[in-house]
Amino acid sequence: MRINKYLAAAGVASRRECDKMISDGKVKINGRVAELGTEVGGEDEVFVNGNKVTIKKNEYYLLNKPKGYICSVSDDKGRKTVMDLMPQGAGRIYPVGRLDYDSEGLLIMTTDGELAQKLTHPSNEVPKTYLVKVEGTVTETALNPIRSGIEIDGYVTKKCKAHIVETNKAYTKIHITITEGKNREIRKMFATIGKEVMLLKRIKIGEISLRGLDRGSYRKLTVQEIDYLNSL
Numbered sequence: 669m670r671i672n673k674y675l676a677a678a679g680v681a682s683r684r685e686c687d688k689m690i691s692d693g694k695v696k697i698n699g700r701v702a703e704l705g706t707e708v709g710g711e712d713e714v715f716v717n718g719n720k721v722t723i724k725k726n727e728y729y730l731l732n733k734p735k736g737y738i739c740s741v742s743d744d745k746g747r748k749t750v751m752d753l754m755p756q757g758a759g760r761i762y763p764v765g766r767l768d769y770d771s772e773g774l775l776i777m778t779t780d781g782e783l784a785q786k787l788t789h790p791s792n793e794v795p796k797t798y799l800v801k802v803e804g805t806v807t808e809t810a811l812n813p814i815r816s817g818i819e820i821d822g823y824v825t826k827k828c829k830a831h832i833v834e835t836n837k838a839y840t841k842i843h844i845t846i847t848e849g850k851n852r853e854i855r856k857m858f859a860t861i862g863k864e865v866m867l868l869k870r871i872k873i874g875e876i877s878l879r880g881l882d883r884g885s886y887r888k889l890t891v892q893e894i895d896y897l898n899s900l
Contacts, residue, residue, distance in 0.1 A: 669707065669708050670706070671686075671690060671695065671702050671704075672686040672687050672704070672708060672862060673689065673695065674708045674714065674721075674897075675714070675716065675721065678723045679724075679760055680716055687704060690703065690704050690706075691751065694716055694717050695714065695716050696715045696792050697712050697713070697714055698713055699711055702714075719883055724779070726778060726779045727759050727761055727780075727888075727891075728776070728778045728780065728894050729754065729761070729776070729777040729886045729887065729888055730775075730776060730777075730874065730881065730886060730888075730889055731753060731763075731774075731775045731776075732878055732882060732884060732886070733750055733753075733767050733771075733773060734772055734884045735769070735770055735774050735825050736748060736769065737750050737753065737769070737876075738750070738769055739765070739766040739767055739775065741764070747769075750763050750777065751811060755886075758777070760779050761777050761778060761779055762777065762778070763776070764767070764777070764778060764783070764787050765784075765787065765849060766852075766888055768852060768868075770868070771869070772867075772868070772869045772870075773798070773799075773869040773896060774871060774877070774878045775870070776873065776876075782896075785896060786897075786898070786900070788849070788850050794847065794874060795847055795873075796845065796846055796847070796849065796870060796872065797843060797844070797845040797871050797872035797873075798843070798845075798854060798869060799841060799842075799843060799866070799868075799869045800841070800844055800854060800858065800868055801839055801840070801842075801865070801866045802839065802840050802842070802858055802865055803864060804840065804863070805835055805836070805840055806835065806840065806842065806863060809859055810833070811842070811861075812827045812832075813861060814828065814857050814858070815828060815829065818861075820856040820860055821850075822877060823850075824850070825846075826847055828844060828845055828847070828895070829843075829844065829845040830842055830844040839866065844849070845864060855868065869890065873897075873898065874900050875896065876889075876893055876897065881892050
């Protein structure tokens with residue numbers, strides 16, 4: 669691993685700021701002043717301004733976010749954030765992607781910035797499945813515009829999967845799987861076909877699901893789940 673990436677992963681500063689520290693001679697590897705581009709291995713000792721630096725093992729959690737929490741590390745308006753639901757010793761953890769204040773469901777929380785980037789970058793098209801509840805009856809035919817791509821906010825959404833799982837006169841429940849995640853996208857998609865979303869809950873990212881996890885609870889991801897997410 670390159671020294672600037674190592675320092676950034678250890679939480680010292682951004683890669684650009686770490687490059688400056690290296691150029692200024694503030695970084696040593698095994699007692700020698702480091703140079704830009706130097707590779708660091710598991711046996712090397714790294715010091716910044718005389719203080720030893722190590723990379724902590726990344727943390728990975730799955731959280732069942734309730735309504736009424738924002739997906740942020742902090743909030744200047746004093747609202748509850750998803751951090752309020754996590755354990756104190758979780759480290760510099762942050763949410764991967766977003767669920768809006770009124771939405772709920774599966775949220776991955778991690779210290780692994782590379783995985784977070786991988787899961788959220790639009791080009792990777794990671795599938796995310798939601799349970800959507802709308803008022804009144806909806807037919808499968810009515811969902812066709814959403815499936816094939818529908819114009820909202822001046823752009824056309826990507827094709828997606830959608831099917832009805834329950835319907836009656838009072839409401840309809842739908843499972844929808846999308847590979848992008850623009851701001852309030854699903855709510856706007858259903859508004860375009862004349863339906864207001866009453867409930868929006870993310871239930872899966874890829875094949876990782878919420879099954880067995882109570883609202884407001886969290887659990888650590890397994891090694892197999894972490895490997896799977898890295899393979900997406």
